[in-house]
Amino acid sequence: MRGEEKGTAKGLQVHDTGEDIIILEDVHKWFGDFEALRGINMRVKRQEVVVIIGPSGSGKSTLVRCINRLEQHDQGRIIVDGIELSHDIRNIEAIRREVGMVFQQFNLFPHMTVLDNITLAPRLVRRWPRAKAEQVAMELLERVGIADQAHKYPGQLSGGQQQRVAIARALAMQPKIMLFDEPTSALDPEMIKEVLDVMIELARSGMTMIVVTHEMGFAREVADRVVFMDAGKIVEEAPPEELFAHPKDPRTKEFLAHIL
């Protein structure tokens, strides 16, 4: 373990983990008898964009969901931004504040306007005054290209627009890390591009991102590293051009042959 315990800001134990913002060491996760993650070791540097690919059921989503504790890992260590995920609810909440997440099914709050969806968490969790939260929200909506929809309800928007709102909602908390769990899988083909464009712009702006996706074009364009998972393990990882052109493991070859 490289990180030394540094201090106890706000009662939290903070590790100095150098340039690595996410560290997973030998992470295991069971669902009943099924072992979804079988000893994952992974490090993600600040501003790095990591794309995770793999067949369905390989544990990609579970891995991402463990990082902000939507799933609880059963063994091993996860350290995010210097804070280790433990049963301590303060640690979990501290990490969730710094980690934004975008879901396959958008999960917008249907009873609130787009603007309220985005400003809710900053106002409640960050305690921003309404004016500041709304100003930031409008800037973000501008950035994802749907400022004119601010006062509509999610049900009145297209899938692509909803997912862009979801991205803006996560960004409003000004997270250090963004997790994407198959963000384009529930979208009609003609809407995929508008969401990917937003994600590409975000990656280029220097955001640390972990993206579970089947969009290889996206991986080629902005990923620093592509991780191939199968059966709960990381099989192979490499920069995209290398992994796509010269996969080493036969399972990677087979998967890429299917998908490319």
Next chain:
Amino acid sequence: MTPKSIAMQTRRQLLRDFLTWLKENLFSPWYNALITIVSAAVIYVALKGILHWVFYGAKWGVVTTNLRLFAVGPYPTDQLWRVWLALGLALVLGGLSWGAWGGRSLVALILVIPFLVVFWLAPITPAAKRNWTVVLFLFVLSSAVAEFVRPLRKPLQKILPFAWLVAFFVTLVLLHGFKGSQRLPLVETGLWGGLLLTILLAVVAIVLSFPIGVLLALGRRSSLPIVKLFSIFYIELIRGVPLVTVLFMAQIMLPLFLPPNLRIDKVLRAMAGMTLFAAAYLAENVRGGLQAIPKGQYEAAQALGLNYYQTMRYIILPQALRAVIPAIVGQFISLFKDTSLVAIVGLLDLLSIALSVIAQPQWIGLQREVFAFIGVIYWIFCYAMSYASRRLEVKLGVGVR
């Protein structure tokens, strides 16, 4: 074409539309025509009998003479101003709410007129006539204020729920008074009766059972085993017992468990019984709403860093409660009618006043008039609740598609 001939034409068009509607819906094919004629005959016979009884056969003297008894039971006559004040308060708030949530004050006026006519024709005291006129006028006036003073609407919509809650406690204090006070002498709850008691029982049970029911519903889904077990035990225990049993328990068993010098009065015990009973059923309704919320909503809230309370308060409960408004209002309506069961444990609610009136020798044989009268009163209140719930659903349905 002149405007007049256009008007003629539209009138002729309307008549033609009406005839087509009649033909399509009531008289074709031939067996529908037959059914229409037969049902019209049946309705005529039934209505004729009822209307004839209402206007010629019935002796309404039993109702009008005892109107005060039906309204407030044995509440002391010299303290009645307190009831009028409470009624005025409720009607002002009612009028403001009506106007603030888009009701038209003209409709309020039209609603009020039949009541005014009835009260002016009824042989009640001039003071009662004047008071009814004033409070009903206040209702219309406050609805007009809320309707036409536009800038008031938004703040009113925010303030009114709290105002209702405050008014609820103010009313209880006002009606009860204080021991030894000159201005507000104590009126024991044993003297509360009639429609007043019925409404108070229902409102107290509704207002208090709501938060308890929501907490029980959350408790039943909690991950803390003790909280969960207690909630399940409580809900299943109460749901397994008839309301009458709970009321008897509250009246007869409770005093046995309490120290002899601590005597909780009868009405309060009935209120507690009804509240605890309603809470268990409400909890199950709310739980149904909670189960309809997709897991993704919890996850999205958690991923944003919201804690349990914030997730429930801002994300889950608003959606869950909205989904079960019809069920909850239905429960409140049956709760209102269930208040009549307190007659069994000796409280003087509307039904037991009715029973005691028809037991008096001078009113013998007039059950039909009395029961028809209290039936209409129950109906008015239940229908008002049902109507309010539909308005609420429409209002809250915005944006959910």
